[in-house]
Amino acid sequence: xxxxxxxxxxxxxxxxxxxxxxxxxxxxxxxxxxxxxxxxxxxxxxxxxxxxxxxxxxxxxxxxxxxxxxxxxxxxxxxxxxxxxxxxxxxxxxxxxxxxxxxxxxxxxxxxxxxxxxxxxxxxxxxxxxxxxxxxxxxxxxxxxxxxxxxxxxxxxxxxxxxxxxxxxxxxxxxxxxxxxxxxxxxxxxxxxxxxxxxxxxxxxxxxxxxxxxxxxxxxxxxxxxxxxxxxxxxxxxxxxxxxxxxxxxxxxxxxxxxxxxxxxxxxxxxxxxxxxx
Numbered sequence: 001x002x003x004x005x006x007x008x009x010x011x012x013x014x015x016x017x018x019x020x021x022x023x024x025x026x027x028x029x030x031x032x033x034x035x036x037x038x039x040x041x042x043x044x045x046x047x048x049x050x051x052x053x054x055x056x057x058x059x060x061x062x063x064x065x066x067x068x069x070x071x072x073x074x075x076x077x078x079x080x081x082x083x084x085x086x087x088x089x090x091x092x093x094x095x096x097x098x099x100x101x102x103x104x105x106x107x108x109x110x111x112x113x114x115x116x117x118x119x120x121x122x123x124x125x126x127x128x129x130x131x132x133x134x135x136x137x138x139x140x141x142x143x144x145x146x147x148x149x150x151x152x153x154x155x156x157x158x159x160x161x162x163x164x165x166x167x168x169x170x171x172x173x174x175x176x177x178x179x180x181x182x183x184x185x186x187x188x189x190x191x192x193x194x195x196x197x198x199x200x201x202x203x204x205x206x207x208x209x210x211x212x213x214x215x216x217x218x219x220x221x222x223x224x225x226x227x228x229x230x231x232x233x234x235x236x237x238x239x240x241x242x243x244x245x246x247x248x249x250x251x252x253x254x255x256x257x258x259x260x261x262x263x264x265x266x267x268x269x270x271x272x273x274x275x276x277x278x
Contacts, residue, residue: 001073002154003270009080010263022082025169031056032170046179053166061159079158083165085145089259090115090138093252100127116141136228138252142259143188143195143227144168150266151191163187188223195262196230202261203234234258 013020032052035041041048064075096111105125112130113119117137122129148168152160167187171180193216200208211233215226235254 001069001076002157003267003274005073005076005080006150006153006267006270008077009084010267012077012081013084018086018088020081020084020086022078023086028056028166028169032173045177049170049177049179049183052170053163056166057159057163060162061157064158076153076158080149080153080161083149083153083158083161085141085149089142089145090252090256093134093138096134097252100131112137132228135231135251135255136224138255139227139231140224142255143192143223146259146263147195147266148188148191151194152187154270185223192223192226196226198262198265199230199234199258202265203258204236207236208233231255231258 035048035052041051060075060079064072067075092111092115096108096115099105099108099111105127108130109119109122112134115134115137117130117133119130119133122133148164149161152164154160156163164187167180167184171177171184174180193212196208196212196215200212208230211229215221215229218226235251235258237251
């Protein structure tokens with residue numbers, strides 16, 4: 001039934017797009033506010049993190065464990081649709097490319113920041129570094145929206161998908177919390193490397209696998225940095241091309257196609273795995 005749930009959720013994502021009616025975090029934030037009223041939780045950030053995340057996940061896991069087949073299917077599809085990423089994929093890339101082509105540094109900075117790129121330590125006019133940050137942010141957005149959620153859904157069902165999304169929302173709301181940041185990195189360590197090796201199948205194998213091997217056992221690199229390297233390898237981007245504005249436009253377009261191919265590669269692998277279990 002896992003494959004059916006994934007296909008239903010992907011169909012819903014295509015139908016609703018950025019207007020997904022299940023992308024409402026009001027209940028989660030209300031629960032978080034309730035936890036924050038207890039001084040024992042607010043005094044210990046790690047305890048607050050555990051309670052805020054694990055209680056709703058445990059509730060979903062308990063309900064899923066007792067539901068019969070068709071009701072489990074409905075619950076799992078709804079939770080997976082909720083857990084998939086919010087908004088449009090790479091919404092700022094077109095405006096960023098136009099700003100890059102016009103040499104409008106300040107405008108490009110704003111667009112990159114809206115895309116999620118880290119820009120605080122960039123020197124003015126350092127376009128190559130900005131291009132890499134933009135590509136990194138876009139690659140990470142595709143990962144957190146879809147692949148990380150699917151990975152944990154396949155391992156732990158709807159509770160796993162919910163755990164990742166709530167962990168992401170928690171870190172996004174409180175980026176200064178080092179425990180939340182490290183916890184999310186732990187959740188992403190395995191799926192980001194699985195996605196990287198998948199790029200070797202759906203993109204340039206040699207270029208991607210060489211980049212992937214350098215980060216295979218790394219505990220220092222961020223998820224976004226590992227993704228950037230494997231994406232560059234999969235898309236056969238060399239250092240000279242990375243310095244050009246043309247790279248930004250071409251490679252982000254190619255990145256979207258790479259992610260689409262990789263998604264269907266994952267779906268095919270799940271279907272084959274289910275057939276082998278039958």
